[in-house]
Amino acid sequence: MNAVNLLEFDLDGLTAFCEQLGEKRFRATQLFRWIHQKGAADFSQMSDLAKSLRDKLAAVAHIKPLAIASEQASTDGTIKWLFDVGGGDAVETVFIPEDDRGTLCVSSQAGCAVGCRFCSTGHQGFSRNLTTGEIVAQLWFAEHHLRRRLNLAEGERAITNVVMMGMGEPLQNYAALVPALKVMLDDHGYGLSRRRVTVSTSGMTRMIDRLREDCPVALAVSLHAPNDALRDDLVPLNRKHPIADLLQTCNRYLEAAPRDFITFEYCMLDGVNDSPEQAKELVELVRGNISCKFNLIPFNPFPASGLKRSPRERVTAFAHVLQDAGIVTTVRKTRGDDIDAACGQLAGEVQDRTRVKQRISTRAPIQIHRSAAHAGSVQKKQETKA
Ligand code: SAH
Ligand code: SF4
Numbered sequence: 001m002n003a004v005n006l007l008e009f010d011l012d013g014l015t016a017f018c019e020q021l022g023e024k025r026f027r028a029t030q031l032f033r034w035i036h037q038k039g040a041a042d043f044s045q046m047s048d049l050a051k052s053l054r055d056k057l058a059a060v061a062h063i064k065p066l067a068i069a070s071e072q073a074s075t076d077g078t079i080k081w082l083f084d085v086g087g088g089d090a091v092e093t094v095f096i097p098e099d100d101r102g103t104l105c106v107s108s109q110a111g112c113a114v115g116c117r118f119c120s121t122g123h124q125g126f127s128r129n130l131t132t133g134e135i136v137a138q139l140w141f142a143e144h145h146l147r148r149r150l151n152l153a154e155g156e157r158a159i160t161n162v163v164m165m166g167m168g169e170p171l172q173n174y175a176a177l178v179p180a181l182k183v184m185l186d187d188h189g190y191g192l193s194r195r196r197v198t199v200s201t202s203g204m205t206r207m208i209d210r211l212r213e214d215c216p217v218a219l220a221v222s223l224h225a226p227n228d229a230l231r232d233d234l235v236p237l238n239r240k241h242p243i244a245d246l247l248q249t250c251n252r253y254l255e256a257a258p259r260d261f262i263t264f265e266y267c268m269l270d271g272v273n274d275s276p277e278q279a280k281e282l283v284e285l286v287r288g289n290i291s292c293k294f295n296l297i298p299f300n301p302f303p304a305s306g307l308k309r310s311p312r313e314r315v316t317a318f319a320h321v322l323q324d325a326g327i328v329t330t331v332r333k334t335r336g337d338d339i340d341a342a343c344g345q346l347a348g349e350v351q352d353r354t355r356v357k358q359r360i361s362t363r364a365p366i367q368i369h370r371s372a373a374h375a376g377s378v379q380k381k382q383e384t385k386a
Pocket of ligand 2: 122202222
């Protein structure tokens with residue numbers, strides 16, 4: 001029999017598993033705390049469990065860490081791990097320390113099928129969904145590794161926030177995502193508040209509705225454009241989930257959300273979506289329609305994209321238009337630049353099983369217009385389907 005990986009279970013799942021072994025429910029809670037609060041990987045460490053239970057567990061189960069392929073530390077304290085998840089696939093996890101928090105950026109898939117133009121993961125194509133255990137293992141490893149490395153006192157936490165902003169579209173891996181979120185939130189697990197766990201999505205409306213029902217955590221939506229014509233081109237799933245539907249869905253989400261705003265992420269692409277006119281169009285789109293904040297992300301370039309980062313002055317001017325309209329807007333600091341750990345640079349190693357690479361490379365290049373009349377508009381050429 002294959003050993004069961006206990007990182008695959010949220011507390012309900014672990015309870016059901018323990019019951020199958022003929023154990024009382026509270027044993028599952030003890031076991032869960034050993035695994036997630038103490039970082040135990042070996043049943044023999046679990047001193048308050050009966051020896052007979054430890055032996056039983058050792059025979060049928062294990063706590064399976066991810067295989068580390070590499071670790072890189074940036075001069076700014078950011079750490080990036082590359083995990084080998086087998087079959088030629090690898091995913092990345094990034095730890096970003098700040099004065100008052102430690103954020104872990106977690107991957108949900110090997111590759112991504114959405115194929116956004118400006119995203120290195122998207123350019124690699126999609127290989128497979130991570131399991132719950134593989135998502136949880138990123139946090140389990142990082143938290144306990146960092147506690148040891150940073151010499152933290154008993155009860156101190158290394159990771160205070162989790163953002164599902166690594167490789168992959170978390171809402172396209174919904175069945176594995178939700179139990180993983182529950183482990184993060186569980187008081188017997190990592191005990192993170194819903195406000196400190198963020199799911200970032202390119203905008204899958206029906207799945208946002210399900211998340212609202214099943215596990216409403218903080219939501220970030222990757223908007224990147226003020227109108228459907230441009231968003232269709234940058235974020236291809238916009239054709240199925242257009243902006244008007246997305247905003248309605250976000251408003252429904254706010255009824256259950258732990259925060260009273262949605263964060264819109266907006267990747268600033270030189271000459272594509274960064275003009276003052278487009279900032280005004282964005283204001284018209286959201287003002288009075290949705291409670292939101294904007295996070296402007298300087299584009300992190302990679303060669304295959306053919307796109308460039310907006311100059312700093314244009315980002316500042318764009319931010320001012322939003323701010324002058326009363327919309328809270330921040331510009332994301334890029335972290336881990338020297339180790340390619342910034343947003344959208346996570347490339348891992350992915351066996352493309354979807355031919356997304358080919359689809360992206362055969363798309364017509366984005367036409368960049370500089371005249372005021374056409375500022376930032378996109379002339380779309382016929383697309384070649386892969
Ligand atoms: N798939 C999800 C979460 C992963 S991407 C999503 O799209 O939201 C996390 C964030 O990084 C998203 O806002 C995404 O738009 C942004 N991003 C992707 N590529 C980027 C790049 N090259 N430069 C800057 N931000 C990028
Ligand atoms: Fe996928 Fe997000 Fe990258 Fe788009 S930005 S390709 S949804 S990971």
